[in-house]
Amino acid sequence: MERSYEKYFRQNRLPHLWCPGCGNGIAMKAIVQAIGQQEGFTQDNTVIVSGIGCSSRASGYMDFDTLHTAHGRAVPFATGIKLARPELNVVVITGDGDCTAIGGNHFIHGCRRNVDLTVVLFNNNIYGMTGGQASPMTPLGKKATTAPYGSVDRPFDACKLAEAAGATYVARSTAYHVPHLTKMIKDGLSNKGFSFIEALVQCPTAYGRRNKLGSPANMMKWMRDNAVMLAAWNKLPEEKKQGEKFPIGCFCSTSATDYDTAYDEVIARAEEAVK
């Protein structure tokens, strides 16, 4: 029996190379299901752009026009596509290292320009593909090959970073909360401007094993037990927000002139000036 989402995948590229129990496939499926539910989005008018890393392999499996770019450069490639072909829907898949380390500047400038992109960050808390180095989103005290006694670098909250930099839609969910994750992505697709969704995914190989977090199922149970829906989070007293608990939901949904529109306006002014 063919499942409704199978048409979105290049069957000849499967099976994927992700480790057994990896959360990347869950986030990838949430993206195609959100696209399938989004009116006006088709495989012919949607482009998937990714950077480098475990998460970014997703673009190779997805049956759209896809671009697997250089490390950290997915947002600028996507910006170019959007400016050249504004009628296309452009979705970026990136990882915590790709987006907030080598691609950090591209990310914040994409946010401030409010480029009409939907960026989904698969946050596995570590550099998986390149050997388990600490990323800017590795939690304090967690181990990585570059932090064998625990990371001392305070991690980015990528959602706060995106909102502060000017993204007009910002949300977080997890690989455990699949319907919620799908909805967060779908809402991001419908925003005209820079949408950012952090999808927390379990990485049992590079992160979980090193930090003794147990099986992939245990890592997902941790998400279940520690993620708090935003409405409930906002009612928690400060002392209950400490430790490993974290909020999920939509943190920001606002409107501002998107980059295509601003660019069209400047082109019109330039054309007027040379008449």
Ligand code: SF4
């Ligand atoms: Fe997934 Fe981690 Fe394996 Fe990469 S290293 S494929 S993120 S489990």
